[in-house]
Amino acid sequence: MVYRRTHQVVKRLAARRSAILSAARDAAADGGMAAVQIAPVAVRANVAAGTVYRYFPSKAELISELIAEVSRDELTAIRRAADAAPGPSSALAAAVTTIAVHVLSQRKLAWGILAEPVDVDVTASRLASRRDISGEIAARIDNAVRAGHLPAQDTALAATALLGALHEALVGPLAPSNLDDPARLRDAVQTVTLLGLRAVGVMDARARGLVVQATTPAKALVGA
């Protein structure tokens, strides 16, 4: 009398799991990580608190998966943008711009994923998230160096610094306030991208059209 999960049940279970994860993501996007509490998330997902624990062994695990998921999406977007660029320098510019735009369009989520205080230990998945994205940027810098567009440098450190600059300038507590205005937002993205590119040795990004060019396609994402 073996009980076997019907295909339908398997699907329902998967859907429920993903509903819980989505609920957590929505909560984080709304109110930051502080809003990711088991009871409220359960309500959003239309399940009971106990049910969450049938899918995730602990809150730490839930948040870790949330971070991993967001991070995965981010990485995909970065790669897509960079791969579409015509050369290594503009690929780097596109990657940086993509991050800037994403981060700005979901500021609370970004802050939550990156740095917001959480009451459980999620350092491991935050570390992984940073490592993945920083690694991607480092690779793009490396490409530009190899192509002779940038001076040789410690690319890993440069990538990390670049991300730190982006995040602090765009979602940190000192970030400019009126970024809801699309024009200002584009300005901020441009300015910060320019700073970042100059830091790694790009000399005249604006003149060469790297920044503006990279900004244009990404701009659409803000509306979405």
Next chain:
Amino acid sequence: MVYRRTHQVVKRLAARRSAILSAARDAAADGGMAAVQIAPVAVRANVAAGTVYRYFPSKAELISELIAEVSRDELTAIRRAADAAPGPSSALAAAVTTIAVHVLSQRKLAWGILAEPVDVDVTASRLASRRDISGEIAARIDNAVRAGHLPAQDTALAATALLGALHEALVGPLAPSNLDDPARLRDAVQTVTLLGLRAVGVMDARARGLVVQATTPAKALVGA
């Protein structure tokens, strides 16, 4: 029958207050903000838990003062270093280097002050801390711009980005690991300072001796 505090008592009270604050600072330097809990801090300060509340209305207030104090010290050091420099560009370099060195020599404390999760709300004092230090850097950038050494730019945003880069690269979770080795540490400080200066438009900081020059006096601080 007016009870008046003797001068001696006043002094003892002040000493005790400062002992509590120091204990909190030590705890933070040892184990980050997580270690700043009322009971352990009280033990370090040789008082009972309740006594802490005769000096600080809440844990939030205690930590806020801690942040303000560290921030004040930091600002003083930055100003001293910058004011001792011969010109605006090297003043900027000196300021940046000073921050880098300080942050590295007290990594846990820096991380705690800046970004570590805390269970009480200290956003206001963190914001103030950032604003003060970022403001100082912005002013130094401004000086260099006015002197014609740097291109015109949004100095506030640049300063914020610069600090973000410093922090992420030096105390963030992706910071290089073997910074206990003094040589590596100096390398990291140099590299990151260079990046930061390039970002704001300094073209050949290393060639012009800005970075090395600024590093040398600050190096002594690491030992202290």
Next chain:
DNA sequence: TGAAGAAGTGAACAACTATTCAGACCGAAA
């Protein structure tokens, strides 16, 4: 249709710490 096992429920529990407060202790004035 019914038996057996899986999944879902939500109120109760547990653990962690900031905070309180009634009483002990200390120091200043008489």
Next chain:
DNA sequence: TTTCGGTCTGAATAGTTGTTCACTTCTTCA
């Protein structure tokens, strides 16, 4: 030395949330 307000103490309190578990509901299969 006595009195009395200020100061200190630390065990008890309180509030917050993650987590559990006895029970209900649903699903599979004979």
